[in-house]
Amino acid sequence: xxxxxxxxxxxxxxxxxxxxxxxxxxxxxxxxxxxxxxxxxxxxxxxxxxxxxxxxxxxxxxxxxxxxxxxxxxxxxxxxxxxxxxxxxxxxxxxxxxxx
Numbered sequence: 491x492x493x494x495x496x497x498x499x500x501x502x503x504x505x506x507x508x509x510x511x512x513x514x515x516x517x518x519x520x521x522x523x524x525x526x527x528x529x530x531x532x533x534x535x536x537x538x539x540x541x542x543x544x545x546x547x548x549x550x551x552x553x554x555x556x557x558x559x560x561x562x563x564x565x566x567x568x569x570x571x572x573x574x575x576x577x578x579x580x581x582x583x584x585x586x587x588x589x590x
Contacts, residue, residue: 546563546570546577
């Protein structure tokens, strides 16, 4: 997020009105909701987590235990389970018991 001087971007009348409420402080002006992007979309974090979760699911399907996955990915057993259940639903896989 970049800092911008109000004098450079606001009409003088709006600047005066804002100064009645807040003066000499930083203020955040959010984007309109129709222009907002989802969490992690711009930074690539969402895609990174999606790849990680796909890897967790594939490793589990190939026989890795929950304990080995928790050590590899530094996540709790419950987090690993959630990833596996979600991915299983996405892949439309038959119900397979989660290995311990």
